[in-house]
Each structure stands twice: as structure tokens, then as C-alpha cells.
Amino acid sequence: MASIESLHTPLLRLFLSEKSKKYIEQVILVLAIVSFLVHLGFIYFADHLPFLNPESELLGSPIAAVYTPFSFILVYEVYLLVYYLPRSITTYVSKQYEIISLIIIRRLFKDLANLKLSTDWFTIKSDLQFTYDILASLMLFYLLFWFYRQNKNRMALHQNGSELSTSLNRFVAFKKWTALILVPVLLGLALYTFGKWGYLEFTDNDGSLKELKNINNVFFDEFFTILIIVDVLLLLVSFFYTDKYHKVIRNSGFVITTILIRLSFSVDGLVNTALIVFAVAFGLAILAIHNQFEKEANSG
Numbered sequence: 001m002a003s004i005e006s007l008h009t010p011l012l013r014l015f016l017s018e019k020s021k022k023y024i025e026q027v028i029l030v031l032a033i034v035s036f037l038v039h040l041g042f043i044y045f046a047d048h049l050p051f052l053n054p055e056s057e058l059l060g061s062p063i064a065a066v067y068t069p070f071s072f073i074l075v076y077e078v079y080l081l082v083y084y085l086p087r088s089i090t091t092y093v094s095k096q097y098e099i100i101s102l103i104i105i106r107r108l109f110k111d112l113a114n115l116k117l118s119t120d121w122f123t124i125k126s127d128l129q130f131t132y133d134i135l136a137s138l139m140l141f142y143l144l145f146w147f148y149r150q151n152k153n154r155m156a157l158h159q160n161g162s163e164l165s166t167s168l169n170r171f172v173a174f175k176k177w178t179a180l181i182l183v184p185v186l187l188g189l190a191l192y193t194f195g196k197w198g199y200l201e202f203t204d205n206d207g208s209l210k211e212l213k214n215i216n217n218v219f220f221d222e223f224f225t226i227l228i229i230v231d232v233l234l235l236l237v238s239f240f241y242t243d244k245y246h247k248v249i250r251n252s253g254f255v256i257t258t259i260l261i262r263l264s265f266s267v268d269g270l271v272n273t274a275l276i277v278f279a280v281a282f283g284l285a286i287l288a289i290h291n292q293f294e295k296e297a298n299s300g
Helices: 002-015 018-044 062-084 089-113 125-157 166-203 220-238 245-264 269-299
Strands: none
Touching: 002 018, 002 166, 018 062, 062 089, 062 166, 089 125, 089 220, 089 245, 089 269, 125 269, 166 220, 220 245, 245 269
């Protein structure tokens, strides 16, 4: 056990320290800029290079080039989710909501490149999806504002609290090990899924890309499946450290929101967007009611 624990701090410094976060942020920023320029180059030379598929929906307009750097930004958001997991469950969940809202924003850039401006706006599927997404992005932005405000209120309630108990310290240690395991798992998944998608997206000439799901779901479909497993595991382990009703309901509610977000990847159109907005709204309601329980408990 001692040898295992001795690995804990060095691994945290390597993957989940403030220094590592800043370094990864700089690397992702450089990659995002380079990928944007490369994508623009592919769009310009789409009709001249034999290994490119000029009919790809990501090669039809320079606006579509924004899609690629946004993918790197989303990867960084995934890292931040893992980074905050040991620190705060609520902040970890808020990163899930940020990720799904950014997925919708990224989808808007792709849809803008293929938008059909006509009087039949409400009968064209792609234009309708654009309408759903632009309204959903506004609603999610507003819901996240209130979620962060509730989280700020929650942290204020604990400022005068006592130090963590031994059992809670063990729970924090469990979350740290969970985060450390997630780093290589999600990195490997990202490299494989984005690599496969990128290769087929730009070179597909035999219809192989049709075997893939919606490109907006690439990686994140599997990502949220993994998060469901992690969230359920954290919920079950938390029972060892607290039996307070409002905390059990809060943690259970957060699991439900992750499941709803994951389900949204299996449907399209209005149902997809509605599931995402409802998931975040449900998470906000759960946190707000939880904070009221905490406030009453502290005042009593």
C-alpha cells in the first residue's frame, strides 16, 4: 500500500497540477491555431489534392474550418473535467455541461457553412437544426451562469466549515486516483476516435465514413458513456462517507443528468437539443435545492 501511495503525488504533479494545466493549455492553443490554418489549406486545395474529398461537408466553406480548432478546445475542456474531479464534484459536473454546450456551438459553425437561406427555412432539416441549436446555446449559457452562481453559494456555505474528516480525505484520495486513471483512458480514446474520423473525413471516397455516427458525436458518445460509469462509481463510493439525504439526492441527480446527455447522442433534431437543455436545467434545480438544504442545516 505504501508503494502505491508513493506514486500518488508524483503522478498528480505530472498530470493534474496547476503547472501541467497551464502547459497543456498552451499546447492545445498552439494546436488549435495550427489546425485552423491547416483546415483552411485543405479547403483551398480540396479540388486539387487527390487525397481530399471535395464533397466533404467540412471542406465546402472557410467557416467550416472553425470546427477543427473547436475540437481541440473541447479536448482541453475534457482535461479540465478530469482536473477538477478530485477538487469538487459540482465543478466536475459543471465541466460536463460546458462540454455539451461547446459541442452545440461547434455544431453551429459546421451548420453555418451549409446553411440554406430560403423561404422554406422551417421545412429544411439542417436549417431547423441550426435554429434549435442557436436557441439552445443561449439557454445553456444562461443556465450555466445560474449553475456557477449556485456553486459559488455552495462554497460560501462551507467557508466556515471544519477540516475534512479522515473518511472524506479517503474519498478525495479515491477521486484523485480515479482522475489519474481517466487521463490515459481518455487520451487513448481521443487519439483513436479523432484520428479515425479525421482520416475518413478528408479522404473518404468509398463511403466508409457512413459507417461512423454523426461527426458531432465522435469521441463524445463514448466519453459520456465512460462518465456514466465514473459517476455511478463515485455515487456508490460516496455512501461510505455520507448518508445525508440531500447529498445523496444531489449526487444521484448529477448521474441522471449525465445519462440524459449521453442519451441525446442517440437522437437527432429537436429531441436531441431538448434532452441537453433539460439535463442542464435538471442539474441546476438539483443543486439549488441541495443548497437550500445546506443553508437550513447550517442555520439550525
